[in-house]
Every structure is written in C-alpha cells, then in structure tokens.
Amino acid sequence: MGVVSSPRLDDTGRTYRGAGPRQRQEERRVRLVDAAVEVFGTSGYRSATVEKICSTAGLTKRYFYESFDGSEALLLAAYASVTDRLRDSVLRGAGDGGADLDARVRGALTAFFRSVADDPRIPRIAFQEVLGVGPEVDNAYRRVTLSFVDAVLVVIGPAVDRTAFPDFHLRTLATGLVGAVLMIAQQWVLSENPQPIESVIGSAHTILSAVLGQLGPQPM
Amino acid sequence: MGVVSSPRLDDTGRTYRGAGPRQRQEERRVRLVDAAVEVFGTSGYRSATVEKICSTAGLTKRYFYESFDGSEALLLAAYASVTDRLRDSVLRGAGDGGADLDARVRGALTAFFRSVADDPRIPRIAFQEVLGVGPEVDNAYRRVTLSFVDAVLVVIGPAVDRTAFPDFHLRTLATGLVGAVLMIAQQWVLSENPQPIESVIGSAHTILSAVLGQLGPQPM
C-alpha cells in the first residue's frame, strides 16, 4: 500500500534529456507531489481527480500510476511534504530563541503562524483535507500529531518538574497545547478580517506560558 | 440550498397508518438523519452513498430527495443533530456545577468527555468527517466552533477581568481552550489503550484553570 515501486527497479535504462531513469522518475514524482499540494491546498482533496493532478503537473495519468497506487497515496505524500516543512520551520523558529525557554516558545509560535499565513495551502492540507479520508490517512494524521506533541515535550522538557507530574499527564497536556495552537490558527486563517499575526501569537503564548507556569517547581 | 421543502407543502393529503402527510414526512426525515449519524459515524462520510443511507433508514432513494438536496445537505443535518446534543449535554454538565466556577468547568468537561466516550460516532462526525467536505460544510463547522467558543466565554465570563484584556484576546484564548479540549478528546478516542476518563478530564482541567488563573484580577 502507499507508494509503489517503479516497474523498472534497476538503472539499466537509457539516459534521456541528460538524466538517468531513476532521476527522471524521481523528478516526475516530485512534480506530482507539488501539483497535489497545489490542487489539494486550493480546491480540496474531495473534488480533486487524478486527471486534474496530472494536468497541473504537466504529466499524464500513466506517470501517476508509475509512482502512486492511487489518490490516497498521493495525499499521504503531499501531507508528509507539507508537515515536514512545517515542522522544520517550527523547530528552526524555536532554535532562534536561543537558550531562554520563553524566547524559544515565542520563536516557535512565530514561525508556525508565519508559515500558515504565508501559504494557506499548508493549513488546508494539514488541518482540513486529511481528516475523514480513510483509516490509512487517519493513522498518518495521528502519527504526525503525536510527533508535534513530542516536539512540544522536548522544547518544554527542561522547564517541567518531572517528579511532580506523571508522564501521561504531561503528554495529555502537550496534546492540549498543540490543539490550542492548531485551533487558533485554523480560526485565524478562516476569519474574514483576521487579527494581526502578533496578536494571535500573543494569545497563543499566553496559553502556553500559563500552563508552563503550572508545571515548573511550585513555590509553596 | 440545503434542506428542500416537500413537494406537497399543504396538509391536503390522506392520513396513512394513523399519521398525516406532514407527520409522515417528518418521521422519514428523522429516520434519515439517524441513519446518517450511524453511517457517517461508523463508516465515514466519504465512503457513504445515498443508497447506503436509505437502506439503513429502511427507506428508498425517492424519500431521500423528498427531504434533502443531496448528501451534503444530509451531512449538515446530521452534524447539527450531533453538535446540538453535545452542546446541550455540556451546558447541562456546567449547570450541575452550581455557582462555583471551578465546579462548573469540571462539570462541563465531564459531560463532554462522557458524551464522546459513550458514543464514538459523535466525535467522528463532529471532529473528523465534516472537515474538508466543501465550503458549505466548512462554514457550518466554523459557526459551530464559534458557538462553542461563545459558550466558553459565557461560562468563564464572571471570572475574567474584562478591563485588563481586550475582547479579541479573550476570544482567541477561548478558541485555544476549545481546541485544547477537542484535541485531547480526539487523541483520547483514537488511542489504542486510552487513559481513564478521570485522567483526561484532570489534564483538560489543568489547562483551563491555568489560563483562567491568568485572566482574573492579578494580585500583584
């Protein structure tokens, strides 16, 4: 299931336009994924057809089935592409904050909301189109969400008193924080006259720091 | 668009099995909505067909188009049915908390997670299946989410210092809180060996009270 291997696995083919067979196929795959991000992210997954994807990519259906089982496999690839980029951006934003926890959190939030604002296709694919498609995609969604939860735990790890809170509690809290940021972003991009980005970043930051304040060693 | 009126608007028809024409049609409509909740909530919306809905309801396609434009209109009706019940349950749970804010919050959370746990079709329809279907459904989703945000604002209203925080900030915070609870619930019902309900309620409560603590008059 998912991605299917090329009918020709070896590199015995000719070169064509200065590229070997593997490279040519990989280029076609990339073009299809890019087209999928464009189509799924603007018109939605439901109304998308294989034909539409291929024409956007400038290829024909034949090359679609060279790289993918079906539209669901392509959705998974587009989803991975989008979320990978998003995660990288957020982690880079956290890194820009240096050592200070608060600055790291703010940097991560800034990078997240910037990414979402700069490319509306990202939130649409990441938060809307993937849900309810099927079991396979739902699993991917769940795994990705968990990876974001893990990222949150890593970032806030040093600031929490692990002896005072059991692991599952911290994990559920981090899940809630991810959900809070996601929902704020979702409503933000959907609103007709949205708040400035600094405003939503500030609100999200309020929630995160309020919860973080509960998790540190309690002065009492 | 959406629900379509009956071909016979007046009550001039015969009685049949002890019911007038309006009543019969209304009963069929209810059966269709119930069937939709069952099918959408177990097999999902995307794989559902009009035929499947009708056979589950014990009716034929002909009666489907008597009450609905198409499957999207039925999804909207099922969505409204589910979210109305959920909202009622949560508000009733909050009411059980009496006057104490903390007890109200806890009551609302308990009712919410109970509803979600008792009927898995509810979270599936409310949080998964409706997303990415189309503009019409997306609007409904947005409106419902806003109504939950409003409900949160009403419940926590008395505890916040409105002079210290601008309205849009409170609104975004409430959006984040709704998102936090939703995400916790979503991951909870999807996990293979879930935490006990008291545990997730406690985690959600931690987030809510942490943020609420920031919003009251600050002793400083």
Added chain:
DNA sequence: GTGATCTGGCACCGTTCGGTGTCAGTTTGT
C-alpha cells in the same frame, strides 16, 4: 367494495472517474 392515494422496490439512464492499452513521434546509443 371501489377508486384514489400512498408506499416501497426496482429498473434505468447519464455522468464521472479510475485505470489500462495503444500509437505516433521524439530522443538516444551505436
């Protein structure tokens, strides 16, 4: 009882789309 009305089941049509095959024309290696 008898005719009008309502019901449910079925057949049917058109469209859309996934998926495969074909084929002429182009590029490459020799």
Added chain:
DNA sequence: ACAAACTGACACCGAACGGTGCCAGATCAC
C-alpha cells in the same frame, strides 16, 4: 542512419453512483 527506448496524448472500458421514473400492491376515504 537506424533501431531501441522513451515520451506524451488519446481512446477506451468498466464500475460506481446520483438522480428519475415506473409499477404492483397496500392503505385509506367514501
């Protein structure tokens, strides 16, 4: 130059589904 390989475009098939119409039988009003 020539054969082999590659590309892109199109045609085609079958399945699934939305939507409509029809009809035999059940139910009701009179």
